[in-house]
Amino acid sequence: MRASVVAAVAVVAALLTAPAAAASAPSFCDELGGQWDGQFCSTSVVSERNAVRTIKMALPGDLVNNPTIREYLTNLMNNWRNAATKMVQDSFGEQHFQIFHHGDAMTAVFHEMYSGTVGTDALAHPNAPIISDAYRTFTFAGGRQLQLADLFKPGVDHLAEIPRLGAPFIVAALDAAPPPHQAGTYPFTPDRWTPDKVYSGGYRAWALTPDELILYMPDYPVGRDSPLDYTIGRMQWAMDGGTVQAHIPLSALAPVLRPEFGGA
Structure with a gap:
């Protein structure tokens, strides 16, 4: 299990959608x-x-007042409870969070860690539970939830510009990703982690920090590469959530970012 940093900081109420109660x-x-x-x-x-x-x-803390995060946490608890009823051996579900601020924008990163086996696999391998990680992220500013595209200037294709301008930092993250491997070898090659590929998680999990855009790739565990014909004759790889965490300086993306998010 990877170490998880838990950081709780005060949240400015104006950043959040007003709670019903x-x-x-x-x-x-x-x-x-x-x-x-x-x-x-x-x-x-x-x-x-x-x-x-x-x-x-x-x-x-006060983020439980935010309807979006409140719904996420409720669903997570319910999903883990429901999955537990079918488990054949002891298991766990654990969630941590980290908060980042950039100006008046706030990102909450939730790191989920869970284990468990169900069905015949569990009976055949009772001492080998599956342990998985996943990431869910939520960014708010001006009383609304931001999408990744909202960080970029109008007309910018952010799904094309992030892998282009952030290439050196994505490659560095791929080279450093577990398990230890030779740099530039499959599947840790940039072409398999572009936002249209399954390993990237479509850039769904991201955080805006004071000086970086962090991509958690993939957001949820991925069973194998896709398309399958790309890996004929090669070992099939599964990827845990957050296997690759690319830290892209906002200065590298400045030409295409909105001014309030570090744009030039």
């Missing part, structure tokens, strides 16, 4: 059916086969 992490944890310990909302679920799934979710 005030809430706090402890009270929201109650709604989720968990127990709040000051950092995590925790619970456990026993499956039909008496396997226990332990769930721990870090709740980001």
Whole structure:
């Protein structure tokens, strides 16, 4: 499991969509059916086969008032609970978060880590549970949620400009990605991580920091490369969420960014 940095910082209320009703992490944890310990909302679920799934979710303070994030966290808890009922061995689900600010924009990055096996595979390999990572990100500014395209000047094809201007930094991230490998070897080649390819996750998970655009690729675990004919005769690779994390300086993207996001 990769180390996860948990950073909780104050959130400016003006950045968030106004909540229907005030809430706090402890009270929201109650709604989720968990127990709040000051950092995590925790619970456990026993499956039909008496396997226990332990769930721990870090709740980001006042951000639980944001309807989008509130819905995400509720769905995550429910999905993990539902999956737990079919588990054949003990498992876990754990979520951490990190907050970044850029001017009046705020990005919340949620890192999900979970394990578990179901069905015949679990019975055949009871000591080899699947451990996975995933990333969900949300960026807000001016009272609304931003999409990646919103960072760029009108008319800019950001899905073409990011891999072009950010190429050196994407390549560096590919070379550094686990497992240790020779630089420039398949599948850690830029052509397999462009936004139209499955390994990139379509740039769905991203964060805007004070001086960087971070891409978490892929956003969710990917079972194999696509299209399949590209890998005939080669080992099939699976990619965990966030296997490649490209840190692209905003200065490298400045020619195509809006001024408020570091554009020239």
